[in-house]
């Protein structure tokens with residue numbers, strides 16, 4: 001399903017990132033640039049201050065990063081991003097793309113089977129594989145993914161020891177919800193953008 005709200009989400013994320021750049025290089029409480037803003041020597045700072053007032057939650061921050069990861073997707077049918085986190089620290093990220101070294105859907109077209117493109121490795125699977133490549137333990141971690149996992153990815157996620165799945169939009173597979181319930185895996189429907197944002 002095409003997601004027409006994505007541009008506004010990314011725009012909002014971009015603004016957030018601008019805010020962080022600003023914080024890193026020009027912390028107003030240390031440099032006194034607040035005064036300069038008042039005198040008009042630093043136009044635009046006022047708007048950035050207001051972003052500080054709308055600081056995003058940790059959950060929204062990680063979902064925003066998953067949305068950002070999805071922008072690296074190579075399948076035109078669907079862009080999905082995933083971020084694996086423990087103790088507010090990013091352990092791994094992934095997006096849906098071809099087998100390493102193989103041609104992308106964007107170059108040679110999708111490889112269709114039963115109305116699905118099967119050319120790509122899914123975002124969640126790639127995030128798990130990236131953790132494995134770096135020897136990163138995922139027991140007790142959380143995953144943030146822009147669309148709820150397919151059944152295969154769900155099985156991998158659970159067997160990697162991840163106990164909490166936050167997703168942006170629900171995607172197809174009800175079995176994931178049923179098994180999560182049975183297994184005590186937390187499923188959180190976060191949405192793709194903050195309700196208070198400009199979705």
Ligand SMILES: [Zn+2]
Pocket residue numbers: 074075076077105109110111117118119120
């Ligand atoms: Zn494809």
Ligand SMILES: [Zn+2]
Pocket residue numbers: 122123124125149150151152153154
């Ligand atoms: Zn999947």
